[in-house]
Amino acid sequence: MSIRIQKTFEALFALEDIRQIFRESLPTGFDAEEEALFRQRVAEIKTILGDLEAGTGSPKVTKIAGSIDLRTREEAYINIQPIQAAGRLTAEARKALISYGDGYSTCDACRKPFRLDKISKPGIAEFHADLAKFVNMDQARVVPGARRGFQAVASSLVGKGDSVIVSALAHYTEFLAVEEAGGVVREVPLNSSNIVTADATAEKIEEVKRESGKIPALIMIDHFDYQFANEHEVAGIGRVAHQYDIPFLYNGAYTVGVLPVDGKKIGADFVVGSGHKSMASVAPSGVLATTNEFAPKILRTTAMVGDITKRKFGIKEVEMLGCTLMGGTLLSMMASFPTVKTRTLKWDEEVKRSNYFIDRLLRITGSRVLSEYPRKHTLTKVDTTGSFDTVAQTHKRRGFFLSDELSSRGVVGEFAGATRTWKLNTYGLTWDQVRYLAGTFTEIAEKYDLTISERKRS
C-alpha cells in the first residue's frame, strides 16, 4: 500500500483523537493540560501531513483497537468484488458518518409522534418522501437491509403453508424470509437463456394452484439476480401477478441505486432495495417501498394494549419494530442519495464499461461469459476454465496464481483461488480504471502464453 494512503488514514485517526479531547473537556474550553495535549496532537498531524505530501515516512498506526487491520482496499486497489462495488460510500457519506456515527445520532430533535420517519432535523421525513418518489411508489421506509424488507412483507402476507413464488435464481434471504413466515418457496424455472419469464411465472402459479388448490400468497422476483445478474421479465411478471391478484415484490437489491427503477410501471406492490449493496451506504441498510393500497397492511401500526397499564404505542409500525436505522446507517444513505439519484441516470455508461471489460476478457482464448451477453449489468459471471485455469493446473500456487498476479498489479476482489467460474463487478470504475483492469488481465494472459484473439468470442 502506498505510504500516502497510510498517512491519509493516520491523519484521519489523529483528528479523531483531537475530537476526543473536545468530547472529554468542558464546554467552556480546554484547561492547560488539554491545551498542551491538543497542541501536541496538532503538531503530530503536521508531521503526518508532511509525510502525506512528500510520500515519505513509515506506517505508525497499523491496527485499530489493537486488533483490527486498516482497510484500504478501495484506496490502494481496483476492487472488483461482486457485491461490494455499488455499496462503496461516497465521500459525502463518509463525511456524514464522521458526523453522525454515534449510536442514536438521529434522535437529537425527535419530537412527537416519536418515529424515525417523522424527524425533520436532519431531514429524515423529507428523505423518506424522496425515496418513495425515487422508485415511483407511494410510501417508503428504511430497513436494516433488503432482507428485512422481504421479512416485513412475508410476515404480513404469508401464512403457514402458503406458497411464495420465487425465481430459480432467488437470493437465499428470500428463502429465509418465506421460511420464517411459515411459507414454502416455489421456484419459477429458468428458460434456456437463464431468464425468468412472465410465461414461466404464470405456469408456475397454475402449477401451485393445481397442486395446493390455492393461489400463491406472494411473488418475489429479482430484477437482476445475484448469480448471473441477468435481467428477468419483471414488468411482465408484474402483469401476471395482477391478473392473478397476487402481491408482487420487486427485489431491486441489484438495481435500486444504480439504475432507474419505476415501481408503478413495473407493476410492483413492493420495491425492495439494498443500501449496502447498491446505494453507497453503511450496512445494514435498505429500503422497502409500497403502494397506498398495501401500506395499511405492511406498515400497520401496533394494536397491542398493555393489560395492566393500558399502554398503547399507536404510531409504531409492527413490522418495522418502530424505528429502524437510527444513526450512521441512515445518514450515510441520506448523504449518498443526491449522488445515487444522479448516478442511476448514467447507468448506460456503467454498462458500456462492463461490456468493454468483458469483451477484452473474452479475447483471451478459452474465456467465456456465463451471464447473458452483451451485458446489461456490471456484475458478471465468467468462466475461465479454458484460459486462466489451464495455467492453474500446473502452477505451484494453483488457482491462487491469478490472485497473486492481480494483486501485484493492484487489482483485488476476485474470489481468491478461483480460476474456473467466478464473478466480478465493474460498477463505479472510471474509464481509466476499466481500461487498466482489462489491460491487467491481458498482461497476465500474455505472461502465461495464453492465446489472445483480435476479436472477441463468446
Added chain:
Amino acid sequence: MSIRIQKTFEALFALEDIRQIFRESLPTGFDAEEEALFRQRVAEIKTILGDLEAGTGSPKVTKIAGSIDLRTREEAYINIQPIQAAGRLTAEARKALISYGDGYSTCDACRKPFRLDKISKPGIAEFHADLAKFVNMDQARVVPGARRGFQAVASSLVGKGDSVIVSALAHYTEFLAVEEAGGVVREVPLNSSNIVTADATAEKIEEVKRESGKIPALIMIDHFDYQFANEHEVAGIGRVAHQYDIPFLYNGAYTVGVLPVDGKKIGADFVVGSGHKSMASVAPSGVLATTNEFAPKILRTTAMVGDITKRKFGIKEVEMLGCTLMGGTLLSMMASFPTVKTRTLKWDEEVKRSNYFIDRLLRITGSRVLSEYPRKHTLTKVDTTGSFDTVAQTHKRRGFFLSDELSSRGVVGEFAGATRTWKLNTYGLTWDQVRYLAGTFTEIAEKYDLTISERKRS
C-alpha cells in the same frame, strides 16, 4: 460552537476528499492532474490546521451533501440526552468506521461456509465468542438492534394467541415483537417502589395459567427499564421462570455494555443488548446471546429446499436472515469492545457521578427524583414541577427557558421545553463534566431565585 471544533470537522472532511482522489485513481499512482489536485487539497488542510491550532478562521463547510448539518453536540456540549449517552462512539470505533464504513466491508475475506460469524479477518468469529463470554452465555450473534433480538426469540417461541410476560415498564419494542409473532403481552404490575418483583411475576404467571389454561410462552424483563431505570428483580425472575419452565429473555438494553452482566447467574435463556444504546456502536446494532440448550431453536439453520433447483442454504440461520451486520455497524462494536469491557468494571464510579448530580439537583427546592433513589443507574427521571416549572409558568419562553439557559452554558439533551418530568443520563461524563453540569443547574436556579438547600432532599 467553537471554531476549533468546526475546523476539526473541516480537516476530517478535507481528508475524505483526499481519500476520494485515491479511490478514483489507478493503483499505479496519480497522474499529473491528480497530483496537482492532491497537493491543492493538502495545502487546504494545512490552512485548516493553522486555524485549528490558533482558533481562528470562519466556518467554510456547514452542510454535508448540501443539506445535512454538521452534528457537533458531543464535542461542543455536555449531552445528557437519556438514550444517547452510552451509545456515543469511542475514538477507536470512529476510526474503525472511517476504515470500514463501505457497505459490505466485512466481506473481503468471507470464505466457506459464508456466514458473518465465521469470518476471521477481521476477527469477527473471535468477537462473537468474546461477546458470548462477556455476558456469560454459550453463543452470541450480532443483530440490528435489541428489538431484532426480541423478534428472533418471539418469532421462534411464541405462537398465535400465546401469552408473553413483560414488565409494566416494558419497552415498546417488546410489545411489537410479541405482536408480530401473534402473541399477547401480559404485564407484571409494579410494586409501590416501581419495581418488578419475582413474586409479582410468579403471580402473573399463575393468573395467565388460570385464565388461559396455558403457561406463558416467554418471559421478557428489562433489568433496568427505560422509564425510571429502576433495577428489577431479574435474578429472582430467572428462578421463577425456571420453576415454571418458561424461557426467560433478559433485556439488557440498559445494562449490557455499561455494567457487568452474567446471564447464567441471572438464569437467563437469552440475553439481549443494544449496540447503539449501551455499547458505543453505530445503529442499528445489538447482541442476542443464548444457551446451548436454546441455540438449536433460536439459531436454527434453514431447512427450505428449492422445489426446482433443490437448492439448500444449510448454514444460514433463519431468524438472523443469514448475515446481520455486514459492515460499519459491526466494526464499530468490535472496535469499541475493549473499552466497553473495561468500562463495565467502572460502573460504580458512573453510579457515583449519577448520584452526585441528582443530589445537587435535589438541593434545588421543589425538585424530585421519580426513579428509585439513591440511583443505581445513570439514567434518571426527575420531576422539576416544584422548581424549574415554577419559573416556566411566567417566563415568556415557557419551558424553553430552561433549554435556553442550559444550552447557553453548553448543556444539551434535556427534552426541550419540558420543565415538569423529564429524563437525563450522565453516563460517560467525567467528574469535571458532572460537577460542571450540577453547577449549571444550580446557577440557573440561583438566577431565577429558586431556593437551594444546603442538604439534599428527596
